[in-house]
Amino acid sequence: MAWIVTPFGALMVLLILRDVFHTLWHPTRHGGLSRLVMRGMWRLSAHRGARWRPAGLAGPLGMVMVVALWALTVAVGWGLVYWPHMPEGFSYAAGLDPTHHASPVDALYVSLVTLATLGLGDIAPATGWLRVLAPLEALVGFALLSATVAWNLGIYPALARRRALALRLSHVRRSRADARALDSDGGAAILDGLASALATATVDFLQYAESYYFHDADEDTALPRQLGHALGLADQAEEARHPDVRLSASVLRRALEDLATVLDARFLRAGGGPEGVFAAYAEDHGHPWEPGGPPPNGGDRRS
Structure with missing residues (x-):
């Protein structure tokens, strides 16, 4: 299973990073996820009556949805990378039974904690290559935060x-x-x-x-x-x-x-x-x- 799930998770992360790149630093006519979400919100707002679009909500809500989708997809992607290697590839804090904390939800929890750079440490990578991946995910989380700020500083x-x-x-x-x-x-x-x-x-x-x-x-x-x-x-x-x-x-x-x-x-x-x-x-x-x-x-x- 690991040979399917892990590459799929890595592909999800790479697709989001590509979308961030094309949204902020190399805009193209065809765009990607961000353009589709913004256009979808705009088209949806056209069918919500006279009060929706004039309130100016389509653009700001679209940006919020794009950032949330970026973060969620990266977290899920990295969680899929971790999941096949739990529990043997991770160390657990005292009081945690590794066999009871190796589900996809636990992998997503580890991914979210790492992406947000919280560093709680109750579940942490233990093997060599996983210990390298975790700091990389933290860097991606920092890059997403920086990208969100740069996007706002550019659009407004x-x-x-x-x-x-x-x-x-x-x-x-x-x-x-x-x-x-x-x-x-x-x-x-x-x-x-x-x-x-x-x-x-x-x-x-x-x-x-x-x-x-x-x-x-x-x-x-x-x-x-x-x-x-x-x-x-x-x-x-x-x-x-x-x-x-x-x-x-x-x-x-x-x-x-x-x-x-x-x-x-x-x-x-x-x-x-x-x-x-x-x-x-x-x-x-x-x-x-x-x-x-x-x-x-x-x-x-x-x-």
């Missing part, structure tokens, strides 16, 4: 940058900026700043794809709600007389196209141009799509 700043971009677009929209106002050095500077922020948001979606599954209920900080206005700004500025404004508008247009390409390839599969992709993005996040252009009578488009 990315969310803040995305929300700041949306708020900046909302400021421009509410400032009643039209084509004439944009046809100036100040207009070119505004467009350059928006293009730079859009490029940062695009990289964030590539590096922290799980950030897509966080919902922003406030329309002023919801990027899906504001992207239509960004397209409208690019359209207006491309007709400007000022050459710097036209150049900035072209850069802004390329930044919007790059963002649309990433959103479509990784999340939406909507096809079409940027406007169609951004409309699908807004729909997926529960926001109405508003085509580009200045608000009627220079006012807000808020519903």
